[in-house]
Amino acid sequence: MIADIHLQPDDAHPINQAFHQFLTTHAQQAAALYILGDCFEMWVGDDVGCKVYGKTLSLFKELTAKGLPIYMMFGNRDFLMRQRFWQITGISHIKEPGLVKIGDFSALICHGDGLCTDDIEFQKMRKILRHPIITWLFLRLPQKKRISIGEGMRAKSQKxxxxxxxxxxxxxxxxVEALFDAHPGVTHLIHGHTHRAAHHTYELNSQTFHRWVLGDWRPEMQYLKIQNGEASLHSWSPFG
Structure with a gap:
């Protein structure tokens, strides 16, 4: 499982180059690949994104055509993928929170931005931007206008x-506890967004709960491997 690649609109960018190498090497050893949001730095519509990130989408398609299941959920920067994206890549969309079962391992998965409830201003903006009417209107704006708005919002967010x-x-x-309460019997949560790769645990009612945080791709990629009923965090670099 990976998250927060933040692919740039330039295939020559080091992050894009590293991710493409990951897809053509390391990812092919997996039984399935889960991407928990913010694969792309910005997505302002399939008509733009499918062209800008054409090479990445082609690599996704090569993997899914070979039989590797790829699952993806929205992040806070790339929640406007629509049917064209899923059709081109063969990727399956997962809504959050999702519940995955891999062998004997079960976990809740989400991007993680919805759990950052202390950031009140961010949550207000998140609710507005994801409103169906707002997304419907935005996707009907001219391409140049959408790109301009997207770049402006990205700069504002960074500042x-x-x-x-x-x-x-x-x-x-x-x-976090409320999410676990809504899904009794599940004791693992996996998310990204914060870029702080870690494994956190806490005890409640004599039960141990696990929160796995996926890292970003700066300077090296962090991923979660699930094998033989256990989860573990690993680092990967195209430089070995």
């Missing part, structure tokens, strides 16, 4: 995060 306290950009423990 906003520089002046934001670190703690409010992390997940809220009560939000």
């Amino acid at each position: 906003y995060n520089l002046n934001k306290a670190e703690n409010i950009m992390d997940v809220n423990q009560q939000a």
Whole structure:
């Protein structure tokens, strides 16, 4: 499982190059690949994204055509993929929170931004941007206008995060517990968004709960491997 690649609109970018190498080497050893949001730095519609990220989409298609299942959920930067994207790549869309069962291992999966409830302004904007009417209207704007808006929002977000306290950009423990409460019997949660790869545990009612956080791709990729009923975090670099 991976998240937060933040592919740039330039195939020559080091992150894109590393991800393409990952798809043509390491990913092919997996039984399935899960991407938990923010695969792309920005997605302003299939008519734009499918051209800008054409090479990546072709590599996705090569993998799914060979029989490798790939599952993807929306992130806070790329939640506007529609039918054309799924058809071109052969990727299956997962809504969040999702519940996955891999052998004897079961876990809840989500991007993670919805758990950062201490960041009130972010949650307000998230609710507005994901409203069906807003997305419907946005996707009907001219391409240049959508690209301009997307780049402007990305710049504003980066500036906003520089002046934001670190703690409010992390997940809220009560939000995590509420998610587990809504899915009794599940004791593992996997998410991205915060870019803070780690394995957290806490005890409640004599039961241990696990929260696995996926890292980003700067400077090396962090991924979660599930094998023989157990999860473990690993690093991967195209430089070995």
